[in-house]
Amino acid sequence: MMKQVPRIWVVILVTFVFCLFVLFQINKIDLIETNLQITHQVNNFFISIAASSHNQTLSFTRNANESDGIRAKQPEEEDTDACAGRYIYMHNLPSIFNDDIIKDCRPLIKWFDMCPFMVNSGLGPQVSDSDNTTARVLTVETGSWYSTNQFLLAVIFRERMKHYECLTNDSSLASAVYVPFYAGFDVSRHLWGYNMTVRDELGIKLARWLREKPEWGKMHGRDHFFVTGRIAWDFRRVRDEDSDWGNKLMRLPEFANMTMLAIETTAWANEFAVPYPTYFHPKSLNEIWRWQRKVKSLKREYLFSFVGGPRPNLDGSIRGEIIKQCLASQGNCKFLNCNVNDCDNPVKIMEVFENSVFCLQPSGDSYTRRSIFDSILAGCIPVFFSPGSGYNQYIWYFPKDYTKYSVYIPEKEMRNGTFSLNKFLGGIDMESISRMRNEVAKIIPKIIYTKPGLVGPEKIEDAFEIAVDRTLERVAMVKRMMEEGKDLQSEYSPIKDLKKLEVM
Numbered sequence: 383m384m385k386q387v388p389r390i391w392v393v394i395l396v397t398f399v400f401c402l403f404v405l406f407q408i409n410k411i412d413l414i415e416t417n418l419q420i421t422h423q424v425n426n427f428f429i430s431i432a433a434s435s436h437n438q439t440l441s442f443t444r445n446a447n448e449s450d451g452i453r454a455k456q457p458e459e460e461d462t463d464a465c466a467g468r469y470i471y472m473h474n475l476p477s478i479f480n481d482d483i484i485k486d487c488r489p490l491i492k493w494f495d496m497c498p499f500m501v502n503s504g505l506g507p508q509v510s511d512s513d514n515t516t517a518r519v520l521t522v523e524t525g526s527w528y529s530t531n532q533f534l535l536a537v538i539f540r541e542r543m544k545h546y547e548c549l550t551n552d553s554s555l556a557s558a559v560y561v562p563f564y565a566g567f568d569v570s571r572h573l574w575g576y577n578m579t580v581r582d583e584l585g586i587k588l589a590r591w592l593r594e595k596p597e598w599g600k601m602h603g604r605d606h607f608f609v610t611g612r613i614a615w616d617f618r619r620v621r622d623e624d625s626d627w628g629n630k631l632m633r634l635p636e637f638a639n640m641t642m643l644a645i646e647t648t649a650w651a652n653e654f655a656v657p658y659p660t661y662f663h664p665k666s667l668n669e670i671w672r673w674q675r676k677v678k679s680l681k682r683e684y685l686f687s688f689v690g691g692p693r694p695n696l697d698g699s700i701r702g703e704i705i706k707q708c709l710a711s712q713g714n715c716k717f718l719n720c721n722v723n724d725c726d727n728p729v730k731i732m733e734v735f736e737n738s739v740f741c742l743q744p745s746g747d748s749y750t751r752r753s754i755f756d757s758i759l760a761g762c763i764p765v766f767f768s769p770g771s772g773y774n775q776y777i778w779y780f781p782k783d784y785t786k787y788s789v790y791i792p793e794k795e796m797r798n799g800t801f802s803l804n805k806f807l808g809g810i811d812m813e814s815i816s817r818m819r820n821e822v823a824k825i826i827p828k829i830i831y832t833k834p835g836l837v838g839p840e841k842i843e844d845a846f847e848i849a850v851d852r853t854l855e856r857v858a859m860v861k862r863m864m865e866e867g868k869d870l871q872s873e874y875s876p877i878k879d880l881k882k883l884e885v886m
């Protein structure tokens with residue numbers, strides 16, 4: 383008799399969760415799809431119950447938590463290699479290709495001292511609980527907030543890779559090869575005042591180094607990838623003239639065979655956009671849940687806000703119009719002018735975003751902005767003016783249906799001079815706002831870079847894990863194409879149209 387009681391509870395729990403799934407699914411998608419999805423979800427649910435039949439509580443909690451956008455890794459089957467198909471080999475590059483570049487941190491970016499941001503393996507200086515505003519705006523007591531600089535992504539990513547659970551020293555086991563080259567800092571230290579020869583030199587040297595390694599022969603570099611904290615345009619100089627921007631790294635035959643992960647991509651198919659780093663680098667699921675709850679319940683004083691600078695010299699920039707409307711909004715909009723303010727201060731930035739319902743994300747010098755990710759982190763609904771700023775970039779990270787989590791206002795509407803942001807955003811009903819904000823909160827775990835070293839159930843499907851998973855999938859696909867003798871052109875040429883509003 384006594385033994386029957388827990389079983390009954392399990393059945394009740396299962397039924398309850400099943401009902402939740404049914405309700406949730408019917409709300410969301412049309413009926414034909416619903417049946418498929420429910421079967422799928424229910425199957426998943428039973429599989430995870432079965433996989434850990436001695437501990438139902440654990441798998442129930444995990445499934446319940448998935449609704450917050452956090453996908454903890456499912457328990458692996460016991461007998462098989464949990465890393466099968468996921469092994470990565472990291473090249474042990476000579477230090478001239480990474481460590482030496484950042485050792486001399488002063489000239490990395492001509493206009494800016496990068497040295498203070500190098501600490502904590504690239505996360506930057508930790509934000510301490512120094513005053514009441516900091517304590518109110520951030521959750522500092524967990525020690526997970528840092529003044530992280532956007533250009534440090536390559537350093538942060540490499541540190542994470544050192545702790546990747548399926549890293550191998552045996553390259554014959556590896557499904558992909560990671561090249562820890564600080565390409566962004568190499569180009570940026572030479573962007574101003576150096577000729578092409580100097581800008582191209584190190585990339586050419588690395589291409590030669592890679593080609594001579596035994597790992598190259600396996601797929602001629604098609605299984606190699608690298609990560610950069612700069613926009614992809616910097617590596618695709620159009621003509622070989624000193625006056626043209628950037629280096630020609632991605633035009634080198636070796637790099638043309640590789641896959642590049644960058645904070646912003648161009649039209650090329652072998653580039654994938656990964657999130658800019660934010661200031662938040664938590665080390666547990668609980669911290670993330672706490673943060674999601676916080677941003678969902680905040681009282682927001684401003685309808686919309688813009689953090690950034692005007693671009694008076696940039697032809698066709700809509701920033702001037704945006705700032706004009708913001709200032710004229712009679713307190714509905716907050717403008718933090720980065721030309722006069724310290725916009726590297728995490729507290730100042732997050733305070734504005736936490737206090738705003740919508741965050742305007744017009745393009746600046748390039749399509750994308752770090753601000754997109756800071757605003758999502760703060761639970762502020764992003765407003766995009768160009769598909770190239772988000773929808774056509776972070777396809778691994780954002781929901782396909784952009785209306786679920788963002789607002790789109792075509793740039794040309796803003797140029798026209800008759801469109802009122804205040805009127806338009808003010809007209810969006812509370813229910814839509816709340817629905818979008820919940821969706822934004824679900825994106826948070828996917829776009830942050832958590833602290834290195836989380837394994838097992840504490841591991842979070844964050845920006846790094848997603849980037850690695852998707853890259854492994856791409857390499858597997860390319861490998862299949864090669865085996866079938868297919869033409870790889872479509873995977874390595876300019877095919878994207880960043881200006882078109884259709885999700886790729």
Ligand SMILES: *[C@@H]1O[C@H](CO)[C@@H](O)[C@H](O)[C@H]1NC(C)=O
Binds near residue numbers: 436437439440
């Ligand atoms: C179930 O999991 C919890 C949390 O991981 C653990 O504390 C507990 O001992 C487990 N129970 C059994 C029966 O394995």
Ligand SMILES: *[C@@H]1O[C@H](CO)[C@@H](O)[C@H](O)[C@H]1NC(C)=O
Binds near residue numbers: 514
């Ligand atoms: C900060 O908070 C403490 C305790 O809540 C309070 O005593 C103190 O006056 C506050 N300081 C400022 C500058 O507001």
Ligand SMILES: *[C@@H]1O[C@H](CO)[C@@H](O)[C@H](O)[C@H]1NC(C)=O
Binds near residue numbers: 549550551
């Ligand atoms: C690879 O080899 C290096 C040096 O021999 C060692 O420090 C490192 O732990 C090894 N890594 C793995 C994943 O086996």
Ligand SMILES: *[C@@H]1O[C@H](CO)[C@@H](O)[C@H](O)[C@H]1NC(C)=O
Binds near residue numbers: 577579580
């Ligand atoms: C490029 O600049 C380097 C160092 O400034 C100089 O030594 C070299 O001669 C220049 N090359 C050309 C082709 O101008």
Ligand SMILES: *[C@@H]1O[C@H](CO)[C@@H](O)[C@H](O)[C@H]1NC(C)=O
Binds near residue numbers: 635
């Ligand atoms: C790039 O890959 C192709 C095979 O897809 C190969 O024929 C070519 O030699 C590779 N390029 C280099 C520089 O290895």
Ligand SMILES: *[C@@H]1O[C@H](CO)[C@@H](O)[C@H](O)[C@H]1NC(C)=O
Binds near residue numbers: 798800
């Ligand atoms: C602005 O756009 C609206 C609708 O798209 C159009 O009716 C109006 O004529 C335009 N005004 C100007 C000045 O172009």
Ligand SMILES: CC(=O)N[C@H]1CO[C@H](CO)[C@@H](O)[C@@H]1O
Binds near residue numbers: 671
């Ligand atoms: C939203 C939610 O249900 N979060 C829960 C996820 O699971 C942990 C325990 O592992 C709870 O503490 C959270 O409240």
